[in-house]
Structures are given as structure tokens and as C-alpha cells.
Amino acid sequence: GWNNYAFDDKFIEHRVRQLHSYLDFWHSIQKVDLMLEYKSVIRGASYSLNAVAKAEGIGEKLSRPPDISSMPKSELRDYNIQDADLVRLIDQKYAFTHLRYELQSLTGVLINDASPSRWHDNLIIRRARELMHVLPTVQPRKDRPELKGAFVLEPKPGIHENVAVFDINSLYPNIVIHERIDHPHFRGQLIPAITRQLLESRAKYKAEYKSTNSPSAYIKQYAYKILANSLYGVLTMPWFRLYHPEIGNSITGKGRSIIQSLISYVRSFGLEVLYADTDSVFVYPISNFKHADWLMRKINSYLYPYSVKFEKLYTRILFIGDEKGGRKKRYAGLTTDGQIDVKGLELIRGDWSELAKEVQSRIIKMVLHNRPQSEIESYLSEIKSKLYAGQLDDKLILAKHITKRLSEYKANQPHVRAARILTERYNVDERAIAVIEYVMATTPESVFPIAAGWDRAKQVIDRKWYWTHQVKPVADRILRAAFLTSKPKPKQTKLL
Structure with missing residues (x-):
């Protein structure tokens, strides 16, 4: 359904x-x-x-x-x-259902009850039976120790050229295998063996898919990938049958050591690591694919038994700093084949207008294709003129889901106010409102529902709000990073 x-x-x-x-x-x-x-x-x-x-x-x-x-x-x-x-x-x-049934076939867990912890619990029970071991009962713990996360090297905001991306292959699963990380009771015979079988099975079906293009082989390799990659998370859950407080930190600790060693090795060639996160490194300057392939072979010889794969080469990449101080990756890159990758900048929520999304996409494209700042500013000036003239009204509609009864919303958010206008003034049954479309308006409620009439909505649209709260912030964030024009705001020392 x-x-x-x-x-x-x-x-x-x-x-x-x-x-x-x-x-x-x-x-x-x-x-x-x-x-x-x-x-x-x-x-x-x-x-x-x-x-x-x-x-x-x-x-x-x-x-x-x-x-x-x-x-x-x-x-x-x-x-x-x-x-x-x-x-x-x-x-x-x-193929969602096909994948679910494949996971059921591999683990014995019905699709109704599917979860990573149940999948791996069944796999471990099967393996323990083969080893003639009796597993402990599930005993949830409350004293979960702090889990130190992966290593992150923060990028320098701005434009960079000729950047290659390398990923460490199945980092956490391979750490479990090569370091024989296991519950103390099994001494490397249980969890590493299961993990190795998952990776080997995935490699088998991945090779079959590449040679035959079989949809069934693709689903099988993807199911094994899900199981292998979800194992680390399960091992850190206090309610998991084989939970042990040292297992999670042992895996992430080794992961940090590997990627930090990789960064030092890359720098020994006079190259720079622009950004690193968990199992990925962004290296520059890498002039071409031959150069990237040479570096990959050098790294794999150095990191053995771990290995990396060369993912892609960006001719230009824009990194944007996280203004909230977090570690979320935010970048847009132009690949050698002309494709643009956007990570962490997607305006996917319904309270972002189509206009804001369109402006962001256009500015990113202009920046990555090295258009001058004056041309971008001219484009924004044109957008502002059209916006205030009402020529872009059809791109200003916002949409949000109504997920509960209106009386249950504690915060009087814009989409809730729009839904209440429909129910209180237009006698619309709130049970019929699954998604509310609205515009920000100059009315006392500051919103107006589209269902109340588009002609009326256009008369009350607050176009200044869209410029100051949607278009301008999106543009400023990209331009500050691209042209390094940002300046720290001075602290207010007295009242105006």
C-alpha cells in the first residue's frame, strides 16, 4: 500500500x-x-x-x-x-517488494517484522547453531557508553579544481573481518565469518549483474549490501543479543586510524586532501583519470588488506561551510562528463518554493561553469524584478502534509494556519486535507490557502517575504562561498 x-x-x-x-x-x-x-x-x-x-x-x-x-x-x-x-x-x-522478499529469504524474517536487528539476530542464531554454540538471551542495557564517531576533515569553503574522490571499500565490514572483531565469547568465529559471507555473496551477484544485467542478480547483491552495511549499527544497539560496549568503539577507532593514515600517505606525494568523512577522501590536484588510477593503485598497495576505489573526478567543486557548526557535507561539483552533483544543499522540504529551488540550481550551474560574479548578480536582479512584478507567482506555492488533527498541533505553523482558514472560513472538512498548498501573504494570518481561490491568493502574495526569506538567503549562501565575500557580522555593542 x-x-x-x-x-x-x-x-x-x-x-x-x-x-x-x-x-x-x-x-x-x-x-x-x-x-x-x-x-x-x-x-x-x-x-x-x-x-x-x-x-x-x-x-x-x-x-x-x-x-x-x-x-x-x-x-x-x-x-x-x-x-x-x-x-x-x-x-x-x-522493486521494493522484490527486495523485501529477498531479505526475507536470506534472513528468515518476515517482511512484516523486518528490521536490521531482527535480520542479524537470525543470521547469528544460524551461524551459532553451526558452531554448536548457545547464544545469550537478549538483555537490554541502560549503561550505553559514549560512542566516538568517524573522522571528519572539514573542507575549506570556496571553489576548488581537479578534485578526485576515493572511497574505502566496505570500510566497517572489512574492519570486522580483518581485525576479527567479535563478541568475546566467540573469539572471531561468529561475526567476522558472517560478515565475510555477506561480502563474498554480494561480490558474486554483483559480478553476475555486470555480466548479465539480470534484475534478479541486482536485487540479490543489493540485499547483501544492506545486510553488510547495517551490521555495524546493529552491533552498537544495547538491545542487540551480542551487544558489547567495546565493539562499536573498536570499529570506529580503527576506521579513524585507517583514514588518517590514508590522508598522511596522500600528502606524502605533494597532494592535498580537501575533505574527508568516514570512508571518503577528496584529493587535489588530480589532473586526469590516469593520474587518479595511479594514485588508487599506490593507496591500495599501502592500505592492504584494505582498498579504495576511485569514484569520480570533479573539474570544479564548490564547498559551502555549515553555518550551524555541524558536520554535514555541503557541496556541488561539476564532473568531467558535465554532470552536476549536489550534496547537502537540496531544498527538498515543502516550505521551499519552486522559485528558490530554481534560483539555487541556476546559480550553482553558473558558478561551476565559471561565470563572472557580475553576470550572476544581473540574473538575480532580473529575478527580483520579475518577482515583484508578479510574473513568477506560479512558482511561489508552498505545500506541506497535514499529519494529524489540527487541534493537536501545538505550534501555529504557516501550513497549519492555512489549513485552519479552510476549515473555519470555507467549511472544508479537515479530514479531507492531506496536503495543504498555500502562499505567504500580506493578510493578518500571513498565509493564504490555494484551495480558497488562486485569483484571490495572487492578490495577497507577500512577494517581499519570498525575496528576503527564500531567494536571497539561497543566493547569498552560495555566493559567499564561491566568491569569498562573507564578512563576520560585528557584535552589537549598544542599542540603536
Whole structure:
């Protein structure tokens, strides 16, 4: 289903209980919420079925009146069939259900009860049985020690050229294997053996996929990848059967040592590491692919038994500092084949307008293609003029999900105010509002819902708000980093 955990399943179970029948049958059905599966792999502003179907180019929902009970049965049937078809087509494209069943086949955990801790619990039980070992019972601990994280080398904000990215192959799983990190009771016979089997199986099906392009082989290798990469997180959970406080810190400690050693080795060639995070390093200047391949072979000889792979080469890359002091990676890079990668800068929330997203994308492209600052400022001046003239109104609509009853919202956020306007002034049933579209406005509530009339909305749009709170902040953040024009704000020493 789509959002069935939050809606359909609860409704059906309520009806089943009312009818006093088929409850056991209902509970025996395996259920997957494909909206949650989609959210785990695709970042987007809206995850409504209609928005996703449109974004994927597979169709859209049929229209319906606010009161669905007033629909003729034939129209209601067609409406539901269309919804089911859209969900089926999304699942066909991404093979979510196929992957779930593959994980069930590998671990023995039903898709209804799937979680990394359950997957690995079953794998460990199987392996322990082969070794004739008895596993301890699950005993959740409250005294979880502090877990020191991965090593991060902060980048220098600004434009850099000829930057190559190298990733350490399956860093944490390989640390478990090569350092024989295990629960003290098993002395390297359990967790390293399971991890090695997962990586070897993945390599087998990955090679098969490359040679045959088989969808089945791709799903299998991806399932093994998920299991191998989720093992570290499971080992740090106090409620996991084989949890031990030293295991997590042993893995991350070795990981920090490896990447710091890698950075020192790269610098010994007169190269610089621009940025590093967990298992990735950004090295410059790397002039071409031959140079990158040479460095990769040198690193692999040095790091053995660990290894790196050369991921890509950026001709130009823009790093933007984290203004909140965090460690989130924020960059945009132009690859040698003309593609632009954007990380940590995506404006994916529904309270970012299409105009803000468009401006950010355009400025990033201009910066990476080395356009002069004067040209970018001219573009922004044109955008500002069109915005204030009302020529960009259709790109100012904001959209947010309503996830609970309006009375349950403690904060009076803009999308909540917009929904309340519909219910209080236009007699719209709040149960019919799944996604609210609105604009920031010059009205007392500072918002106006689109459903109340687009012509009316255009008359009250607060265009100054969009410039000062959306377009200008997006542009300033990129331009400060690209042209290093930022200056620290002086501290206020007296009242104006």
C-alpha cells in the first residue's frame, strides 16, 4: 500500500474489529508501506501518491470531491483502481517488494517484522547453531557508553579544481573481518565469518549483474549490501543479543586510524586532501583519470588488506561551510562528463518554493561553469524584478502534509494556519486535507490557502517575504562561498 501503515491498515483493522470477524486472517497478512520504502531512497518535497506518481512520470490520481462518500460507486471503483495501479507501477520501477522478499529469504524474517536487528539476530542464531554454540538471551542495557564517531576533515569553503574522490571499500565490514572483531565469547568465529559471507555473496551477484544485467542478480547483491552495511549499527544497539560496549568503539577507532593514515600517505606525494568523512577522501590536484588510477593503485598497495576505489573526478567543486557548526557535507561539483552533483544543499522540504529551488540550481550551474560574479548578480536582479512584478507567482506555492488533527498541533505553523482558514472560513472538512498548498501573504494570518481561490491568493502574495526569506538567503549562501565575500557580522555593542 501507500501510507497504509498510517491510514489504510488502521481503518481496515477498525472495521474488522467492528465486524468481529477475520481478525486472525488480517493479522496474518504481510504488509509493506511503499511510501516509507520510497522515502528511504528518494528525497522529495512531497511523498503523496499523486506527487510521487507525477514526479516519476507514471500518471496521476483521479480527481474526487472533498466528501468521498458522495461519489457514485463506479467512480469510487475507478478512483481506487487508479491508486492501486500507481502503487504497482512505482513498485515495479524500484522493486521494493522484490527486495523485501529477498531479505526475507536470506534472513528468515518476515517482511512484516523486518528490521536490521531482527535480520542479524537470525543470521547469528544460524551461524551459532553451526558452531554448536548457545547464544545469550537478549538483555537490554541502560549503561550505553559514549560512542566516538568517524573522522571528519572539514573542507575549506570556496571553489576548488581537479578534485578526485576515493572511497574505502566496505570500510566497517572489512574492519570486522580483518581485525576479527567479535563478541568475546566467540573469539572471531561468529561475526567476522558472517560478515565475510555477506561480502563474498554480494561480490558474486554483483559480478553476475555486470555480466548479465539480470534484475534478479541486482536485487540479490543489493540485499547483501544492506545486510553488510547495517551490521555495524546493529552491533552498537544495547538491545542487540551480542551487544558489547567495546565493539562499536573498536570499529570506529580503527576506521579513524585507517583514514588518517590514508590522508598522511596522500600528502606524502605533494597532494592535498580537501575533505574527508568516514570512508571518503577528496584529493587535489588530480589532473586526469590516469593520474587518479595511479594514485588508487599506490593507496591500495599501502592500505592492504584494505582498498579504495576511485569514484569520480570533479573539474570544479564548490564547498559551502555549515553555518550551524555541524558536520554535514555541503557541496556541488561539476564532473568531467558535465554532470552536476549536489550534496547537502537540496531544498527538498515543502516550505521551499519552486522559485528558490530554481534560483539555487541556476546559480550553482553558473558558478561551476565559471561565470563572472557580475553576470550572476544581473540574473538575480532580473529575478527580483520579475518577482515583484508578479510574473513568477506560479512558482511561489508552498505545500506541506497535514499529519494529524489540527487541534493537536501545538505550534501555529504557516501550513497549519492555512489549513485552519479552510476549515473555519470555507467549511472544508479537515479530514479531507492531506496536503495543504498555500502562499505567504500580506493578510493578518500571513498565509493564504490555494484551495480558497488562486485569483484571490495572487492578490495577497507577500512577494517581499519570498525575496528576503527564500531567494536571497539561497543566493547569498552560495555566493559567499564561491566568491569569498562573507564578512563576520560585528557584535552589537549598544542599542540603536
